[in-house]
Amino acid sequence: MNEPEIRKADVSTKLELPIYDAIAAGFPITSDYPADRLDFNRDFIKHPESTFFVRVKGDSMKDAGIFDGDLCLVDKAEEMVHGNIVAAYVNGGFTVKYLDTSAGLR
Secondary structure: OOOOOOOOOOOOOOEEEEEEOOOOOOOOOOOOOOEEEEEHHHHHHHOOEEEEEEEOOOOOOOOOOOOOOOEEEEEOOOOOOOOEEEEEEEEEEEEEEEEEEEEOOO
């Protein structure tokens, strides 16, 4: 099996996206103007030297909202905590699972 190509995150430029005040889960809210802007690099990538994207293959994490073909943002410098969803190297391959410190990955 070929190892995936892992490239460091490029945070040299801004990647700003609009943030709107709210989205209704009931009656529609009308708002044509963003309330703020989100800089993806500043707000999501804390450790560019250890951050990368990986594409998901398979559907074992669909109950967590992670589907085949999705991109996951992985930061190897973040501390893993019980209950977190983690990217792990297990039995010679990479997988995405919940971390269960009492039983391993599930």
